[in-house]
Amino acid sequence: MKKYLIEFIGTFFLVLTVVLTANNPGIVPMAPLAIGTMYMVMIFAGGHISGGHFNPAVTLAVLLRGKIDRGDTLYYILVQLIAGVFAAAIGAFLHNCGGGATIVARVNEHSMCAVLAEFLGTFALAFVVLNVATTKSNEGNSYFGLAIGSTVVAATYALGGLSGGAFNPAVAVGASVAGMFAWEDVWIYFVGTLMGAAAAATVFQVTYGRED
Numbered sequence: 227m228k229k230y231l232i233e234f235i236g237t238f239f240l241v242l243t244v245v246l247t248a249n250n251p252g253i254v255p256m257a258p259l260a261i262g263t264m265y266m267v268m269i270f271a272g273g274h275i276s277g278g279h280f281n282p283a284v285t286l287a288v289l290l291r292g293k294i295d296r297g298d299t300l301y302y303i304l305v306q307l308i309a310g311v312f313a314a315a316i317g318a319f320l321h322n323c324g325g326g327a328t329i330v331a332r333v334n335e336h337s338m339c340a341v342l343a344e345f346l347g348t349f350a351l352a353f354v355v356l357n358v359a360t361t362k363s364n365e366g367n368s369y370f371g372l373a374i375g376s377t378v379v380a381a382t383y384a385l386g387g388l389s390g391g392a393f394n395p396a397v398a399v400g401a402s403v404a405g406m407f408a409w410e411d412v413w414i415y416f417v418g419t420l421m422g423a424a425a426a427a428t429v430f431q432v433t434y435g436r437e438d
Contacts, residue, residue, distance in 0.1 A: 229276035229298070230305045236268035236280040237309035241400035245317030248406065249329050258382035258391070266375025273371060277359065281394040282306050283423040287352035290427035293360045310400035318404040329405040332390050337414055343388035344418025345425070347381035351393055352426035361434065395419055 243264040247257035269278035277294070279285045282303040289299045318329065334340040354377045358370040382391040390407060392398040398415030401407040407415070 230301055232272035232276040233279060233302050233305045234309040236265075236272055236276075236278060237306045237396050238313045239268055240265055240280050240394075241310045241313035241397055242317045244397055244401065245314055245404045245406070246321060249321055249327070249404075250324075251327065258379050258386060261382060262375040262377075262379030264375075265378050266371045269371035269374055273359070276302075278371070278374075279355075280306065280396070281351075282396055283348050283394060283419040284352055284355050286420060287356055287423040287427045287430075288360060290424060291356055291360055291430065306396040307399055310396035311403050314400035314403035317400075321404075331405055331408045332411075333408060334389065334411050334414060336388075337411070340389035340411075340414045341418040343385040343391075344393060344415055345422040347385045347389075347391065347393040348419040348422030349426045349429075350381050351377050352423045353430060356426065356430045357434065389414065389418070393419060393422075 240261070243261050244257075247253055247260045250257075253260070265280065268280060272278055277288065279288065279302060285294065285299055285302045285306070288294045289296070294302070321329065351374070354373055358364050358367065358373045364370070378393065381393060385391055390401065392401060392407075392415045395416050398407060398412055398419070402409050402412055
């Protein structure tokens, strides 16, 4: 139960940060830094308990890596998605409390470009997670949270303009609840992120092998 609670808390604050920073005109340029930093600190806070996934795509990659069982995978993903919905609802409420501008849903005019952007960003994130947080050679390192959070920052700056930079189905669902993404575009984020996670797990097995 502890690990599910950690996954809820981490995902909740990640999505809450996305909603409140991406819709604040005064700090939008710094939103990727805030989002990546929140991801980083939540990983440092709870990674030793749950693994610090906070992302169904990362959980999928870890499953394919063989470092989580199917039962936990189902509950992790369920908890992450529920946390995303709660965080989005509260984030939208707080945004309105602050007198923020009306949230306008992003329209992805070039769906395949958005899918590719989500694929690449999630590939990078999952590949880093698998290498720094699931291998014996890097076991017990003190930098895994920083590496993962920094990947989110870099990917969001590089690819966010093409897709919105979710790289996380829980973020995509939360963003849709908050009105940031159009519901008809949700498939983009599931297809792109899950394919990116699966590809990262496959490449990891080729480059790292099954040493542990």
